[in-house]
Amino acid sequence: MKKHYLAALALSLTMMGNVYSQNSRNCGTMPHLHEMEQQDPALSTRMGNIERETQEWINENQSNANKGVAVVTIPVVVHVLYNTTSQNISDAQINSQINILNQDFRKLNADISIVPSAFTSLTADCEIQFCLAQRDPSGNATNGIIRKSTTVTSFSSNDNIKRAANGGSDAWNSSAYLNIWVGNLSGGLLGYAQFPGGTASTDGVVILYTAFGNTGVAAAPFNKGRTATHEVGHWLNLRHIWGDATCGNDQVTDTPTQQTANYGCPSFPHVTCSNGPNGDMFMNYMDYTDDACMVMFSNGQKTRMLASLNTTRASLLSSQGCVPPTGGSCGIPASLSASGITATAATLNWSTVSGALSYNVRYKVTGGATWTNTTSTTLSKSISGLTASTSYEFQVQAVCSTTTGSYSSSSTFNTTAGSCTDSYESNNTKAKAKVIPVNTNVSAKISTATDKDWFTFSTVSGSTNLQVVLDLLPADYDMKLYNSAGSLLTTSQLGGTTTETISRNTTTASSYFVQVYGYSGAFNNTACYRLRINTSGSPFRNGTEEEYVEGNINVQKISGLEGINLFPNPANQTLKLNFFNTQDAVVTADLMDMMGRSIYSTRLNATEGFNSTEMNTADLKDGIYFLRLNMGNQTEVRKFIIKH
Numbered sequence: 001m002k003k004h005y006l007a008a009l010a011l012s013l014t015m016m017g018n019v020y021s022q023n024s025r026n027c028g029t030m031p032h033l034h035e036m037e038q039q040d041p042a043l044s045t046r047m048g049n050i051e052r053e054t055q056e057w058i059n060e061n062q063s064n065a066n067k068g069v070a071v072v073t074i075p076v077v078v079h080v081l082y083n084t085t086s087q088n089i090s091d092a093q094i095n096s097q098i099n100i101l102n103q104d105f106r107k108l109n110a111d112i113s114i115v116p117s118a119f120t121s122l123t124a125d126c127e128i129q130f131c132l133a134q135r136d137p138s139g140n141a142t143n144g145i146i147r148k149s150t151t152v153t154s155f156s157s158n159d160n161i162k163r164a165a166n167g168g169s170d171a172w173n174s175s176a177y178l179n180i181w182v183g184n185l186s187g188g189l190l191g192y193a194q195f196p197g198g199t200a201s202t203d204g205v206v207i208l209y210t211a212f213g214n215t216g217v218a219a220a221p222f223n224k225g226r227t228a229t230h231e232v233g234h235w236l237n238l239r240h241i242w243g244d245a246t247c248g249n250d251q252v253t254d255t256p257t258q259q260t261a262n263y264g265c266p267s268f269p270h271v272t273c274s275n276g277p278n279g280d281m282f283m284n285y286m287d288y289t290d291d292a293c294m295v296m297f298s299n300g301q302k303t304r305m306l307a308s309l310n311t312t313r314a315s316l317l318s319s320q321g322c323v324p325p326t327g328g329s330c331g332i333p334a335s336l337s338a339s340g341i342t343a344t345a346a347t348l349n350w351s352t353v354s355g356a357l358s359y360n361v362r363y364k365v366t367g368g369a370t371w372t373n374t375t376s377t378t379l380s381k382s383i384s385g386l387t388a389s390t391s392y393e394f395q396v397q398a399v400c401s402t403t404t405g406s407y408s409s410s411s412t413f414n415t416t417a418g419s420c421t422d423s424y425e426s427n428n429t430k431a432k433a434k435v436i437p438v439n440t441n442v443s444a445k446i447s448t449a450t451d452k453d454w455f456t457f458s459t460v461s462g463s464t465n466l467q468v469v470l471d472l473l474p475a476d477y478d479m480k481l482y483n484s485a486g487s488l489l490t491t492s493q494l495g496g497t498t499t500e501t502i503s504r505n506t507t508t509a510s511s512y513f514v515q516v517y518g519y520s521g522a523f524n525n526t527a528c529y530r531l532r533i534n535t536s537g538s539p540f541r542n543g544t545e546e547e548y549v550e551g552n553i554n555v556q557k558i559s560g561l562e563g564i565n566l567f568p569n570p571a572n573q574t575l576k577l578n579f580f581n582t583q584d585a586v587v588t589a590d591l592m593d594m595m596g597r598s599i600y601s602t603r604l605n606a607t608e609g610f611n612s613t614e615m616n617t618a619d620l621k622d623g624i625y626f627l628r629l630n631m632g633n634q635t636e637v638r639k640f641i642i643k644h
Contacts, residue, residue: 039199046197050312051251054237057307072309074178075133075321076101079169080147080209081161081183083154086217087209089182092385093216094132094145095372100214100225101130101232102370104285104297111295116268118278122254124302128236128309130178132373134324134360137173141325141397141404143360143375154186159202171201176319178235179204180228182212188619191227193234196312205231215385220496224291233286233297236305236313241286247273252300255281261288267586292495324407330355330400336411343388343416343526349380353398353405360404363394366412386415388526420445420528427454430486433513438466438535443528446477449521455531458511463535465505468514473497474527475518480607482513491607493519519605564636566627570643576614577627581606588630591615593623606631617642 076098082088103109107125115123132144152160152167160166161181171179181204185191191207211222218225239250242258249257259272262282266289269279281287285294286301297305309316335351348361361381362371374381386392393410422445424434433454436442444453459466470479470492478493481502489512492500516531565578577589587604604613620642629636 096213174203175315193231226291237308254300265293330405338413356398366391447525474524475522570641
């Protein structure tokens, strides 16, 4: 474990930009830092003073990190800068990001469970939460969202997104609000942050619109809101966990020293810098792993962030940004009701308030901790994205010209169970497999963590080629295809809710079994998936250069793998990898340039049979690259070309 010291003040300066890459989380801070230093020569001195104040507060408050404040609530204003319709992200996407920040900083995220047991005692409830501002700097009611159409097609890390004069949006008072700018970023940026000590007018964080929240246009593998969690960590004075140096220091005592940034989803333990037996804390929000693999702050990081909130950012503790203005003659909406209720949506209604110009509406699961906020200029609001068979409560607040009324009392409603039914249970074993027709949509559910659905079907002469498609996935489901004897033919195991597809081309009519299951126990007891068996007299293509034809699989034993296939080659937007594996194993794929530098890394939970994955290569320059596959202590390298 590392110890605090003050000799590395320059490291805090190298963190001022904290630039992410859309392709992988590579830091590009120095150009941004140099620009800030040129504009503000006193920056280095201020950063040094802030580090000394931070260490003094930590030394004095190790046993009382909250210093009398149970939970700190930070008001947030989100500036949405859009040049196209898709960049004007929805209220739902914005609210999803606020919810994620609240979950991550309060240790309420469900995926905290993936933290290895060696680190579980170090996971922290940071006792920091966030709200969309309800009062603007002038004291008027607000929903905390600013939307601005801009002629700027994309912004870089030069802070123009923070300036109205340059096509951006000016910051609200940064002593009372966390400013978050969301827009289209150039140069492969996912986002960047400003540490305490920078210029007040540019204070806050910037996030790419497709890396914000977990719904709407959020795009994998940065679609779980962790870019903002990482950047807000920087805004609260956290450094990268590797200290931005080889085996560097992040000024936190309980995070292991590690050699450099981790990418993708490493296997535990990943030992570097003699930090065995547990190795790197790569699941920490301040590493560079994919969104699905960063899930925790440490106790030491919590203390450092609270030090910032009790020193440099102490003015936030008295901010009224989360307190809606009240008073005047603006009344309280009444006659609240819900109509058009389905499993996932409803329309909320209320009576008019004299003098009201608009209404603030908030809703949540009954008894839940976090509200979803939205607005309406009419006497109703349609909401979606709800969970079936769930009780919700909502409140409405009138906004008048000079003041805002109080929120109404809650009204509740229950979503319906929906039309999803599973008529195939019980079919948890091959012996109980249910017969399904081909060329027909089938709907069923994985209702528990141990539920596995088995189906059987047959092809006929003249239509012996088959394609199995599993889509409309409510959770991370995968599938396996077996022959009539019950022997495994192939597996489709893509990440998340990506459509799973298996193609098999043969001239022989036969019977088959399909097993659908949740990856690592994933399930949804209310929503159905869709399964379809397509058959044809013509071969199906599965995106490969060669068909998977029975008796002609082109098997070649290579380092424990068979039939490694990279395509297309040359590649343009996407590079796909197919291979067959003789056993279940973890395979790490590293995409490298000609100098051997890692550009992208991912971990594949390869299963026995056919495996497939793909990597985004749209941002790579034309040239020669290599893909290195590692399984255990075996390595295989394949060359490919990028040509746009």
